[in-house]
Amino acid sequence: MVKERLALGMDKITEIIREANTDMPLDTYFRQVATFLEKTTRVYQKVNAGNYLERDVNELKEDNQSLYEDIRGENYESSFCNPDYARECLGEELASHLCFLAAEVRIAIPSAYEGQEEYLAIIYELFTLVYTLYRQGELTKKSLQQAIYWHASDYLDVFLADRLIAGATPESGIAFTVLKAYQKDDLRYLYGYGEYVGEEQLALATFINQLPEETITKMASVFTEGYRLGFVATGKDLSIKGTVSLRFVLGFERVIIKAIANFKEMGLKPVIQRAASSALLKQGMSKVGVYGGIVNKQFDYDHRFDQGLFFDKKYVQRKLEVMQTTFEHHGDLQRLLAGPAVIEVFGEEFTPLKKKESSLAYTKEQEELLQTYEMKAASIQNTYIPREERSFTIVAYPTPEIGPEFAEIFADVIKINTLDYQLYQKVQQSLIDALDTGEAVRIIGSGDNQTDLTVNLWKLKDPQRETIFENCVADVNIPVGEVFTSPVLAGTSGVLHVSQVYLNELQFENLKITLTDGMVTDYTCTNFDSESENRQYIKENILYNRETLPLGEFAIGTNTLAYAVARKYGIEDKFPILIAEKMGPHFALGDTCYSWSEEIPVYNPDGKEIVARDNACSLLRKEDVQKAYFNCHTDITIPYDEIGSLAVVRAEGEDVLLIKDGVFVYPGTEILNEPLMNKEV
Structure with missing residues (x-):
């Protein structure tokens, strides 16, 4: 038929x-x-x-x-x-x-x-x-x-059901056909996916295929070991899982083949599916799965809201029913998923052209409906793949689009991704010890940076057994390192400003966000001539069409080597969030890092429990889960050179400076300044 x-x-x-x-x-x-x-x-x-x-x-x-x-x-x-x-x-x-x-x-x-x-x-x-x-x-x-x-x-019961099943079925689909055809000196395999293969993809594959075997082994080992450590760090049992979802860009096949072998030694079979191409399945501009060259980012941007043509209550109900039925019939397959392992790429910067009269956009009713759908879809997924049983890892590398110094940048990014996590763990503990003595943290910008923001901290009941900040090294988020917390929303107020930042594949210039009691109350940027266009750009791509979002995370990134490398090549605006968030204090709008798993105790290497896992929004799950979560988390980093001071505010006595004029000044953190002073980096 x-x-x-x-x-x-x-x-x-x-x-x-x-x-x-x-x-x-x-x-x-x-x-x-x-x-x-x-x-x-x-x-x-x-x-x-x-x-x-x-x-x-x-x-x-x-x-x-x-x-x-x-x-x-x-x-x-x-x-x-x-x-x-x-x-x-x-x-x-x-x-x-x-x-x-x-x-x-x-x-x-x-x-x-x-x-x-x-x-x-x-x-x-x-x-x-x-x-x-x-x-x-x-x-x-x-x-x-x-x-x-x-x-x-x-056709939701065809497209959506097939995607959910394929997303949990190991060693099936076109990617495995391509990987079997892989030959180091014959790039024909790249054309097997049906994804776009431009000169950049050919250059990337050629470059990776020419790297020494020990470099490939190191890249794959960092990737897979970070995944394993994510389970260890959170006390989750990897042995009950059987599959891992691999996501990567064309050109990394040699690394992926090695990573698959590593994962199989852990007892995990690979699941690989391509990124969705239908409006029925896509998530805005995000590429979730295997994908090739981005043919035209403006095309992707113009069609990010295509679902708005048919997105109504009946359609949402139908989509949730298909999702629920598919999970019910294939629950055993879903429960085996340990979570995604992702290789990201970066290099191209993009500021979209606004097409206000011709591009599709969600209505206010659709925006609210989308938020309801996302919450219910996440709840269904969490029923069959509980957050407390899964983890992830993600690492990023440049593509040739980054410029003529691609090979040198790639080599330096490998160094960034393979830093000694034990050293950073020790240094970061010094920061945490200071932060745990405070009531709040105040961040003030320098020069033209207009940041003046006070972040209210959790109050410890038992400092001998409890801590406010997590000591995060190179596990789920490669590279090292950062210390982060879920701020107390009440009392977290002020202005967050950054001159230039690259978020979710989009460029933002002079991004300024005002927070009152931990919630966004105003925002602007200078990407477009019209203030209304600037606000709409932020609302669509940072607030995800919501009127406001909470400050879900405050962190201090400690990877000064990444910062030094970015400055060396002038690519600060091209580093993805994954690396950029480690290059200074950062602030995430949306959910906390512990969303959907706040009840699970988490401990630092020193044995102290991280108690700052909730905020006033996430606590609403006890009354109405749909009010508790936002299903987004966007990190906005202020680079070191835009920081005048970052200080721990104490209830009694003098404030404790951690960063002054862009360098770390707290005892025990001096080693972090070495890459900043080293002109040879």
């Missing part, structure tokens, strides 16, 4: 290309989108014939490039996937839905490479249905809305 549906769909695509042969805007639209789908058909047929990766590399490259050429570079300006162009050519009435459709049919690319015939049939049927409405003179905003809505709702 599926094969027949697919064959009919292919025939109809060919027919559309032949019929839509005028220069009328809608004919042009359908002809162009159908031509794209015809290309995916040809690739599917080649893959289905077998031995695809044995074809000539130039043919593989041509197939790959042809599927992405319409949204690459300047081509995006005349693509119907571009909301501005769609609106200009198709008119305001139909543009949003047809632009969505042009982007959504791109799920045919991974479907073609994975041989997912049902997925191809579904997407061809949606497109031909809309084309039929056009030919019959019935193409209206309402008919388009209905076609897209029922497509999204009807």
Whole structure:
């Protein structure tokens, strides 16, 4: 039945290309989108014939490039996937839905490479249905809305259920086919995923494939050992788990193959699935899974809220029902998941173009509904994969996009990721000992930095057995190091300001956030000419469309080597949050680091229990769990050179300075200043 549906769909695509042969805007639209789908058909047929990766590399490259050429570079300006162009050519009435459709049919690319015939049939049927409405003179905003809505709702039990199952099934999917085809001196394997392979991906893979074996071993060992230590540090039993979810970027296959061997020695089989491409499954701009080159970040940004076309109460209820049913039927598989192990990349900076009149956005009602969905979805997941039984690890490396000094930067990042955690553990304990004596911490910026913020701390009842801050080294969050706490919201007030910061793949300039009793009360930046655009940019990408968020974490990053390396190459604005948060005091908006597992005791290496695991928001879980969590956590770091002072405020006696004019001054922390003073770093 599926094969027949697919064959009919292919025939109809060919027919559309032949019929839509005028220069009328809608004919042009359908002809162009159908031509794209015809290309995916040809690739599917080649893959289905077998031995695809044995074809000539130039043919593989041509197939790959042809599927992405319409949204690459300047081509995006005349693509119907571009909301501005769609609106200009198709008119305001139909543009949003047809632009969505042009982007959504791109799920045919991974479907073609994975041989997912049902997925191809579904997407061809949606497109031909809309084309039929056009030919019959019935193409209206309402008919388009209905076609897209029922497509999204009807096929959740295919797309969502399949993704949840694949996300827990070991050693299945296209990635394992590619890893089996891996050859160090033959990059054809990169074209097996169906992800975009540009010059940057080829350069990254070539670079990693040429590294010494001992370097690959070190990279893989840091990755997998950090994962294991995450379980040890939190007292969780890794032996009850059986799988680990691996997430990485094309080019790291050599490291991943070594990491898989390490994980198997721990008793964990790898689960690998690609990042989602459908609006039914995506999480904004986030890439959760395996992915290739980012063809066009503006495309991703323009379509981050596509779900808004059909996101209503019925759809949410349907999505939660599919999720619940899938977990119920595959609970044993889900419970074996130990959590994700992630290799991130960084190098490209991006400030989006705002398209206020043509881009989709959630309504206020949808924003509230999305928050409800996220809370209920997290609750379902936690039922089958309890937070107290799972952990994670994450590490980041640069890509060639970072510039001509890529190789040198990569080598220095390896040093950053492999620092002596025992040394940092000892130094950080000195900071914690001082912090535990305080009522609060006050942070004041220097120069043009306008930060003046007081963070209220938990009050210890038994300082001999309790501590406020966690001594965090290189386990779940590689590299070392930081000390962090969940602040007391009441009394945490002031201004947080940073001149430039890169958050969630987006650049923010002069980001300023005002906090009152631990909650965001005002915010601005200088990315755009209009203040309303600046506020909307922050609301969408830091507050995640909420009116406010709490300060879930206050931390002091201690990785001065990372800071020195960033300054050496002038890449401070390109380091990801993962590394940047270790390069100065940082402040996370959203949930605490202990969300969903506050009841589980956590101890520092000195044996003291970390008691600051809750705040006034998370405590609401005892009354209504939907009011307790926000399902986000974004770290904002003030670099050392923008810090005038960071001091522990004591109830009695003088304040204790930890950082003064960008350097550590508390006894026992002097060694942290060495990278800052070393010009050879």
